[in-house]
Amino acid sequence: MKNQAPTDPEMLGRICRELLSRQRILITSHVRPDGDSIGSQLAMAHALVALGKTVRIVNRDPAPPALQSFPGVGRIEIADRVEGAVDAVVVMECGDLSRTGLSGLDRLFIVNIDHHPGNAAFGAVNWFDGTAAACGEMVFEVIEALEVPLSHEIAVHIYVAILTDTGSFHYSSISPRTFEICRRTLEAGVDPVAVARAVFDSNTVGRLKLSGAILNTLETDPSGRLAIVYVDRETARATGGTYEDTEGLINVPLTVREIQAVVFFKEWEDGAFRVSMRSKGRIDVRRVARLFGGGGHKNASGCTVPGPYGEARRQVIPRLLEAISDPPGDAAGRENALAEPAGP
Numbered sequence: 001m002k003n004q005a006p007t008d009p010e011m012l013g014r015i016c017r018e019l020l021s022r023q024r025i026l027i028t029s030h031v032r033p034d035g036d037s038i039g040s041q042l043a044m045a046h047a048l049v050a051l052g053k054t055v056r057i058v059n060r061d062p063a064p065p066a067l068q069s070f071p072g073v074g075r076i077e078i079a080d081r082v083e084g085a086v087d088a089v090v091v092m093e094c095g096d097l098s099r100t101g102l103s104g105l106d107r108l109f110i111v112n113i114d115h116h117p118g119n120a121a122f123g124a125v126n127w128f129d130g131t132a133a134a135c136g137e138m139v140f141e142v143i144e145a146l147e148v149p150l151s152h153e154i155a156v157h158i159y160v161a162i163l164t165d166t167g168s169f170h171y172s173s174i175s176p177r178t179f180e181i182c183r184r185t186l187e188a189g190v191d192p193v194a195v196a197r198a199v200f201d202s203n204t205v206g207r208l209k210l211s212g213a214i215l216n217t218l219e220t221d222p223s224g225r226l227a228i229v230y231v232d233r234e235t236a237r238a239t240g241g242t243y244e245d246t247e248g249l250i251n252v253p254l255t256v257r258e259i260q261a262v263v264f265f266k267e268w269e270d271g272a273f274r275v276s277m278r279s280k281g282r283i284d285v286r287r288v289a290r291l292f293g294g295g296g297h298k299n300a301s302g303c304t305v306p307g308p309y310g311e312a313r314r315q316v317i318p319r320l321l322e323a324i325s326d327p328p329g330d331a332a333g334r335e336n337a338l339a340e341p342a343g344p
């Protein structure tokens with residue numbers, strides 16, 4: 001029995017026809033894949049294998065360490081170029097093709113599935129749904145439309161995608177559909193406690209020390225609403241942690257009531273800085289990421305800016321302070337989570 005009306009039945013029908021009529025299907029997602037990209041890809045892969053398809057997943061970068069133990073992660077190929085015979089490529093979570101970090105895709109038949117606003121519709125088929133809290137929600141609908149039973153493995157991957165992309169159910173992208181899909185995954189046997197432990201409680205001493213060192217760099221702006229954290233390679237090396245270990249740490253400052261947004265500067269290649277941003281409620285950090293050629297979502301986005309660090313700060317911080325003082329629809333930038341939602 002279907003418990004939820006599909007969001008776009010026509011598009012789902014089209015995607016099903018294109019996938020069912022092709023045999024060798026390659027799946028990919030963005031560089032430095034996160035829980036949503038890994039979960040969405042593996043759920044899709046398991047479903048297509050169940051349909052007898054020949055499936056490969058190719059990613060430019062490995063899955064984060066905490067996800068390495070999930071079923072199928074070991075079969076993901078790491079490469080920067082796609083080779084071999086392929087009948088269709090499913091690209092998920094990518095605003096444009098360059099986000100994959102792979103070459104050799106442009107000549108192929110592409111099915112583009114994404115929930116990031118600003119998707120460039122680069123595929124032969126393009127399904128964009130900005131209301132999906134995770135790409136995993138969209139994959140769930142594709143799998144349902146394909147009439148593949150929700151196996152335990154598929155359900156785990158969908159749940160991981162949603163759990164991680166909602167910041168453990170903290171972001172405003174959550175909808176009734178989010179919980180409906182999670183409910184279905186639990187019915188299929190997902191143990192949310194085991195998944196949360198595997199995803200979030202996989203610390204090493206190095207990671208803990210690195211987290212401490214990073215949180216020690218925390219500063220706030222004079223209003224106390226913006227938190228700024230920083231890491232460089234030397235700190236990661238000295239603590240015995242890695243940059244992958246810093247995944248999720250950016251959310252910690254948001255647990256402080258007054259802090260409305262966080263920016264995390266990571267020293268990157270060629271003296272540049274990877275900038276991750278998170279915010280609460282109506283504050284739109286994607287607007288800031290876009291100014292620097294990045295993207296993401298209203299409450300979680302990223303970009304890369306040139307160094308040195310002082311210059312990177314001078315570029316980004318004033319833009320974030322503007323976003324905090326001027327959120328759309330609410331000059332105060334505050335949100336009462338317990339208030340009645342605004343009418344349509």
Ligand code: AMP
Binds near residue numbers: 034095297300302
């Ligand atoms: P991160 O801070 O790297 O965890 O990224 C947060 C969100 O922003 C994710 O949805 C990313 O896919 C997106 N994002 C990060 N960097 C970029 C970028 N350079 N271009 C487009 N989207 C990005």
Ligand code: MN
Binds near residue numbers: 135
């Ligand atoms: Mn996502």
